Amino acid sequence: MKTQPFGLIRNRKALVGVAIIAFILLVAIAAPLLTPYDPGARVGRPHQAPSLAHWLGTTRIGQDVFTRLIYGARTSLAVGFGAGLLITIVGTALGILAGYRGGKVDEVISFFTNMVLVVPNLPLLLVLAAFIGQANPWVIALILGGTSWAWGARVTRAETLSVKQKDYVKSAEMMGEPRWRIMTFEIFPNLISIVGINFIGSVIFAIITQATLEFLGLGDPKVVSWGTMLYAAQKASALSVGAWWDILTPCFALAFLGIGLSLLNFAVDEIANPRLRTGNRLGRWSALIRSGEGRL
Amino acid sequence: MAFLLRRLCFYLAAFVAAATINFFLPRLMPGDPVQIMFSSAGAELPPESLQALKLTFGFVDGPLWQQYLTYLGSIFSGDLGRSIKYFPLPVSTVLGNALVWTVGLMGTATIISFTLGTFLGILAAWRRGSLFDVIVSVGAIFATSVPAVVTSLIVVFFFGFTLNWFPTGYAADPALDPAFTLQYLGSVLYHGILPMLTLCTVLTGGFAVTMRNNMINLLGEDYIVMARAKGLSDGHVMLWYAARNALLPTVSSLAIAIGTVLGGSLVTEVVFNYPGLGNILYQAILARDYPVIQGQLLIMTATMLVANFIVDVSYVLLDPRLKRA
Numbered sequence: 111m112k113t114q115p116f117g118l119i120r121n122r123k124a125l126v127g128v129a130i131i132a133f134i135l136l137v138a139i140a141a142p143l144l145t146p147y148d149p150g151a152r153v154g155r156p157h158q159a160p161s162l163a164h165w166l167g168t169t170r171i172g173q174d175v176f177t178r179l180i181y182g183a184r185t186s187l188a189v190g191f192g193a194g195l196l197i198t199i200v201g202t203a204l205g206i207l208a209g210y211r212g213g214k215v216d217e218v219i220s221f222f223t224n225m226v227l228v229v230p231n232l233p234l235l236l237v238l239a240a241f242i243g244q245a246n247p248w249v250i251a252l253i254l255g256g257t258s259w260a261w262g263a264r265v266t267r268a269e270t271l272s273v274k275q276k277d278y279v280k281s282a283e284m285m286g287e288p289r290w291r292i293m294t295f296e297i298f299p300n301l302i303s304i305v306g307i308n309f310i311g312s313v314i315f316a317i318i319t320q321a322t323l324e325f326l327g328l329g330d331p332k333v334v335s336w337g338t339m340l341y342a343a344q345k346a347s348a349l350s351v352g353a354w355w356d357i358l359t360p361c362f363a364l365a366f367l368g369i370g371l372s373l374l375n376f377a378v379d380e381i382a383n384p385r386l387r388t389g390n391r392l393g394r395w396s397a398l399i400r401s402g403e404g405r406l
Numbered sequence: 407m408a409f410l411l412r413r414l415c416f417y418l419a420a421f422v423a424a425a426t427i428n429f430f431l432p433r434l435m436p437g438d439p440v441q442i443m444f445s446s447a448g449a450e451l452p453p454e455s456l457q458a459l460k461l462t463f464g465f466v467d468g469p470l471w472q473q474y475l476t477y478l479g480s481i482f483s484g485d486l487g488r489s490i491k492y493f494p495l496p497v498s499t500v501l502g503n504a505l506v507w508t509v510g511l512m513g514t515a516t517i518i519s520f521t522l523g524t525f526l527g528i529l530a531a532w533r534r535g536s537l538f539d540v541i542v543s544v545g546a547i548f549a550t551s552v553p554a555v556v557t558s559l560i561v562v563f564f565f566g567f568t569l570n571w572f573p574t575g576y577a578a579d580p581a582l583d584p585a586f587t588l589q590y591l592g593s594v595l596y597h598g599i600l601p602m603l604t605l606c607t608v609l610t611g612g613f614a615v616t617m618r619n620n621m622i623n624l625l626g627e628d629y630i631v632m633a634r635a636k637g638l639s640d641g642h643v644m645l646w647y648a649a650r651n652a653l654l655p656t657v658s659s660l661a662i663a664i665g666t667v668l669g670g671s672l673v674t675e676v677v678f679n680y681p682g683l684g685n686i687l688y689q690a691i692l693a694r695d696y697p698v699i700q701g702q703l704l705i706m707t708a709t710m711l712v713a714n715f716i717v718d719v720s721y722v723l724l725d726p727r728l729k730r731a
Contacts, residue, residue, distance in 0.1 A: 224420075225416075225420045228417065228420045228711060229710070230668050230706045230707060230709075230710045231665060231669065232665075232669035233668070233669075233672070233703045233706040233707070237428070237703045240691055240696070240699045241696075322553065326673075326676065327691055340555065340559070349563055357559055361556040361559050364552070365556050368551035368556075372551035
């Protein structure tokens with residue numbers, strides 16, 4: 111069959127994705143072992159080109175770009191996974207609640223979900239962040255969690271509607287199991303693939319959005335992350351003075367991590383959902399990412 | 407018709423929700439928000455601007471609900487207050503000028519990438535598993551998982567600063583007077599190419615993937631087999647039997663994508679110093695110009711709702727079942 115080589119390539123993609131994430135994670139954890147410098151300290155002359163002493167050059171104020179890159183990975187990963195988790199928890203809980211309870215509960219939750227979906231996410235985040243002032247990464251993670259759950263809730267609700275018709279849910283109801291038990295132990299485990307895809311999609315979204323907010327000057331410039339690196343480099347007009355290493359380093363890091371996570375999304379889907387071997391898989395994934403303006 | 411009316415009511419509610427967020431945010435600030443905004447903007451403001459600022463956020467004498475109604479009233483009459491940075495220009499003027507550029511950029515980029523993405527998706531699905539399909543699918547993953555900030559910066563670095571092919575800022579040559587002359591329009595086009603290229607790179611992949619998957623789901627249907635059995639040409643079956651039906655869900659995905667387009671154009675404008683909403687917003691954030699920051703949320707929400715409504719209308723036109731309902 112003609113589709114065979116394509117399936118193989120997909121599996122390889124998943125492998126590559128896991129490898130990329132693992133690599134970035136390891137580098138982030140081992141950051142102090144990999145560099146002699148402090149990410150905030152001035153350790154060289156301003157805007158030095160890459161050399162043996164400074165592998166990726168220095169910033170406008172003489173900080174080591176490589177050091178900031180690997181320390182910044184910690185912030186970007188932590189916020190990404192933290193906010194992703196938050197978004198997923200809120201979205202899944204609301205989705206299951208709306209789908210299982212139905213009636214008034216469903217109407218209220220669905221109304222708010224649809225409303226959050228049509229209010230543009232990034233402008234809303236910008237307004238919130240502007241009022242908070244220079245938001246540290248955890249505040250950003252928190253407001254991401256509060257504003258970006260809508261797509262997950264919608265998808266989870268739709269899936270819950272079909273799961274709740276299953277016999278095992280009906281029999282649990284007959285036996286008089288409490289509602290919260292049915293929702294957490296009968297329905298939730300059967301939504302795990304949707305939840306997993308939602309989670310990775312949300313992580314991608316959170317990492318991109320955090321970097322964007324910080325790039326636009328809404329982050330705390332003292333924090334070292336890929337977003338604040340972009341902000342500082344852009345503010346120092348790194349491109350027009352020819353210091354490409356200053357601005358392209360966080361760019362490629364973000365692109366690399368984004369690609370890795372997207373590839374990982376295939377893996378989760380394939381492991382959790384062997385039935386889903388149709389092209390639909392890609393569609394759901396891309397819709398999830400794009401939902402909350404996953405890619406800004 | 408009932409469908410469109412229902413959507414309109416919903417959009418109205420969504421807009422009021424955005425306005426409500428705007429109303430309550432300054433009231434959640436500790437201390438006197440107007441004083442804080444006033445002082446954070448620097449001392450060069452005339453005293454009468456303090457009064458204008460108070461009115462912008464609906465700080466009138468009276469209970470909260472009265473303030474809220476006053477605020478909603480002024481929003482719906484198109485009065486968004488006055489900008490701090492460009493005082494005494496009204497926010498609606500500042501944003502209105504920028505909106506033209508943003509909608510132009512967004513609209514063109516959406517049309518180009520939607521058309522291109524749809525055709526790539528059709529071809530990829532038609533030759534599922536071929537090298538072309540793999541290239542389109544993998545390319546779409548790469549293009550869609552890279553943030554717009556990154557794409558913009560790489561494009562501006564490569565085509566703007568390194569190759570020097572295109573300008574790296576402004577919507578047109580600042581030396582030219584804005585007029586409907588060939589020279590000016592040419593300059594607008596020339597300056598628009600890089601931001602457009604960025605947005606299209608960011609958007610095309612998503613449309614291609616959606617279309618490809620819709621097509622693949624349809625290709626097994628009986629009427630496709632039947633069309634082939636009738637001996638129709640490949641191209642005819644592909645475009646008039648499969649693609650026509652696959653287009654419907656793609657159009658509804660367009661509504662979701664509008665938020666992406668907005669966010670993307672916001673960032674792209676900042677990088678390319680393009681005088682649209684995104685750039686105005688960026689300047690407003692740097693200057694802590696709160697009335698403009700709040701105004702842009704309303705304008706962007708309105709833009710998104712209008713775009714959503716256009717998609718709704720085209721959906722009704724494309725799907726005859728909805729027309730009868």
